[in-house]
Amino acid sequence: MSTYIERIGAAAAAAAQELNRLTTEQKNACLLAAAEALVNRQADILLANEEDLKKAEEKGMRSAMVDRLRLTASRIEDMAEGLRQVAALPDPLGEVMMDIQRPNGLWIRQIRVPMGVVGIIYEARPNVTADAFALCFKTGNAVILRGGSDAISSNRAITAVLRQTLEGQGITPDAVCLVEDTSRESAQAMMQLRGVIDVLIPRGGAGLIRSVVENSTVPVIETGSGNCHIYVDKDADLPMAVRIIHNAKTQRTSVCNACESLVIHREIADEAIPMIASNLLASDVEIRGDEKVCSLVPQAIPATEEDWGMEYLDRIISIKVVDSLEEAVRHINRYNTKHSEAIITENPEASQYFLQQVDAACVYVNASTRFTDGFEFGFGAEIGISTQKLHARGPMGLTALTTTKYEIIGNGQIRG
Numbered sequence: 001m002s003t004y005i006e007r008i009g010a011a012a013a014a015a016a017q018e019l020n021r022l023t024t025e026q027k028n029a030c031l032l033a034a035a036e037a038l039v040n041r042q043a044d045i046l047l048a049n050e051e052d053l054k055k056a057e058e059k060g061m062r063s064a065m066v067d068r069l070r071l072t073a074s075r076i077e078d079m080a081e082g083l084r085q086v087a088a089l090p091d092p093l094g095e096v097m098m099d100i101q102r103p104n105g106l107w108i109r110q111i112r113v114p115m116g117v118v119g120i121i122y123e124a125r126p127n128v129t130a131d132a133f134a135l136c137f138k139t140g141n142a143v144i145l146r147g148g149s150d151a152i153s154s155n156r157a158i159t160a161v162l163r164q165t166l167e168g169q170g171i172t173p174d175a176v177c178l179v180e181d182t183s184r185e186s187a188q189a190m191m192q193l194r195g196v197i198d199v200l201i202p203r204g205g206a207g208l209i210r211s212v213v214e215n216s217t218v219p220v221i222e223t224g225s226g227n228c229h230i231y232v233d234k235d236a237d238l239p240m241a242v243r244i245i246h247n248a249k250t251q252r253t254s255v256c257n258a259c260e261s262l263v264i265h266r267e268i269a270d271e272a273i274p275m276i277a278s279n280l281l282a283s284d285v286e287i288r289g290d291e292k293v294c295s296l297v298p299q300a301i302p303a304t305e306e307d308w309g310m311e312y313l314d315r316i317i318s319i320k321v322v323d324s325l326e327e328a329v330r331h332i333n334r335y336n337t338k339h340s341e342a343i344i345t346e347n348p349e350a351s352q353y354f355l356q357q358v359d360a361a362c363v364y365v366n367a368s369t370r371f372t373d374g375f376e377f378g379f380g381a382e383i384g385i386s387t388q389k390l391h392a393r394g395p396m397g398l399t400a401l402t403t404t405k406y407e408i409i410g411n412g413q414i415r416g
Contacts, residue, residue, distance in 0.1 A: 005189035009196035015174035035083035048157035064254035082381035114140035123204035126154035131381035149182035191216035224387030226256030233345035361394040
């Protein structure tokens, strides 16, 4: 297995050297051609996706996870639009971060450069294949993709379209390499390819992310699971809260920016909880609540300690009643995954306190957590949502896939 991964790594490393010589115009032309090819070849992609969906149903995969796996003509168009948006964005490579002259006459310049080879280990999200290619390619990085077995047919079909487009543009197809062996051993081999893979990005559930972080010798950018909260303050506009919570929980339950936990101020609980709960129950959302919630919602199930920290990725939500804004923030900071947190309030002081005190990559006031997304942030696509604090945090677009180097120009200086 290690030999197989090493061959892929060597091909990607060679491709990275070639990509570093491409102009912005060449990269953009290729991205636009790839977008057109994805749409034109959607019949092939959808046929491959049907194979994955059939296997998922035979395995009894949960409906929420099947939704993550499913491709449609609309979702393929979204992938293509992501490529077009990346093409339209400024190229970060060569951006001058610092340009100074020292007293001794040395000119020191810091510029953005590619990482080199980016490895991505992900689960049943075939759209990641196109998104990752677009962002890595625009930033001059070769990418090694290792998706899960559930999406292997879809990933093969998408990668084939991308590689054929690259060849048609006179660019090495090894700019995007798919690891077709989806065994655990292939992931482990990627984690040990230090010196070839420059950075490894896991995208998936908490188990996958933990495994990569704990076992990789390659530097890792940790993308996190999403136990996202919405806090309904005592000064909330309740009809607004109902709309936002419904969207954040039900618009797409299988994604990391879906709301999994509600926190509600006790002063408005008697009015707010029945309104919110009836709306969620009408959409078949199971409610797990504390004693106060269960007293107001007969259908609610008593919550356990585990529920407060759970990323359900399903039509389930936990609800906790608190006595103050400060208690809400303490609860969120204890149980969240540093992803996306929101407050619903008409009180500017409460919103500012929440923005300042909640520890998360994205903190919202009066808006759905579902907006934590590279596409929605104007990045064209995203490589993942980082929940760590070093190098990148939040939705990672183009600049998150670059590093910097210093160029120092002298005229004979020596250090005394």
